[in-house]
Every structure is written in C-alpha cells, then in structure tokens.
Amino acid sequence: PxxxxxxxxxxxxxxxxxxxxxxxxxxxxxxxxxLSDLPILSMADVETAYYLRMRVHDKPGVLADVTRILADRAISIDAMVQKEPAPGEVEANIILLTHRTLERNAIEAIEAIESLPTVSGKVTRVRLEEL
Known part of the structure; x- marks a missing residue:
C-alpha cells in the first residue's frame, strides 16, 4: 500500500x-x-442569465427599442457591446449579457425583439451559469 x-x-x-x-x-x-427529492421546475420557471446576439440595422433608436423590450419584461442588462459595421455594411451586431431572469421572460423578449423591423434574422441565445 x-x-x-x-x-x-x-x-x-x-x-x-x-x-x-x-x-x-x-x-x-x-x-x-x-437526501430528499428536489422539485423539478418547468423550463419557463428556470432562472438564469443570458448571452444574446442580434443583427440590427445601424440607425438611431434601434438599441432603445431593444432595451425597452427587455425593460418591459424586467430583464436587466449586465453588459452590452455594439460593434461598428464594416465599411459598406448597413447592419451591426449587438451583444447583450443579461442578469438572471426567468426563461419565460427571456423567450417573450426574444420573440418581441425578432419581430422588430430593424432586427435581421433570429436572436442567438445562450444560457449562462456561474460555476
């Protein structure tokens, strides 16, 4: 041994x-x-932070529209980056990190953001967990 x-x-x-x-x-x-069993939550009740990336028209007011949608659903922003579009491009990427929020609120916000005429395509969403 x-x-x-x-x-x-x-x-x-x-x-x-x-x-x-x-x-x-x-x-x-x-x-x-x-040991005891923990309750199993539905995904709508899961609370987590999110990484959101969206392609938007590069014009005034677009970011205000996006943040208003988040605020209406009690989603707070932790960090935000908007890159300058490449020369000749009319769209820019916005990247948002949110504070913890309910999944149902995040889904509602993403659906509302995707319906904006100034947002191109789908919003990329990644759940964030602290380890």
Whole structure:
C-alpha cells in the first residue's frame, strides 16, 4: 500500500474512534437519511442569465427599442457591446449579457425583439451559469 492510503486509513480509524456515531461521516461522505427529492421546475420557471446576439440595422433608436423590450419584461442588462459595421455594411451586431431572469421572460423578449423591423434574422441565445 502507498503511504497516502495508510495515512487515510489511520485518519478514518481516528475519526471513527473519537466521534459520536450520529456525527460520523459515512464512507461516501454524505448522510443518506438527509437526501430528499428536489422539485423539478418547468423550463419557463428556470432562472438564469443570458448571452444574446442580434443583427440590427445601424440607425438611431434601434438599441432603445431593444432595451425597452427587455425593460418591459424586467430583464436587466449586465453588459452590452455594439460593434461598428464594416465599411459598406448597413447592419451591426449587438451583444447583450443579461442578469438572471426567468426563461419565460427571456423567450417573450426574444420573440418581441425578432419581430422588430430593424432586427435581421433570429436572436442567438445562450444560457449562462456561474460555476
């Protein structure tokens, strides 16, 4: 046996000898009687942040329309980037990072944004999770 496994065995023996039975840490490191089922949420009730990317006409008021739609659904913006369009291009990319919000609010906002005449194509959406 390796030295680390011998030391681990000694730690286990010491721990078992010095702790009350109800406070002992089981071999799998969790108390099975403390496990409980968590409720399964529908996706509409999931709360997460989002990365949103959209292609829009490069003209005044477009960003205001997009942010108004988000505000109407209580979606707060964490960060925003709008790149200057390439020479000869009439469309620009807007990238938004949102704070945590309900999936149903995000879907409603994306559908409303996609229906704007100044937005081209679909909004790219990626859920963000902090690890």
């Amino acid at each position: 390796t030295a680390s496994s011998v030391v681990a065995d000694l730690v286990d023996v010491t721990r078992l000898a010095t702790v009350d039975p109800e406070n002992r840490v089981p071999h799998l490191a969790f108390q099975p009687d403390q």
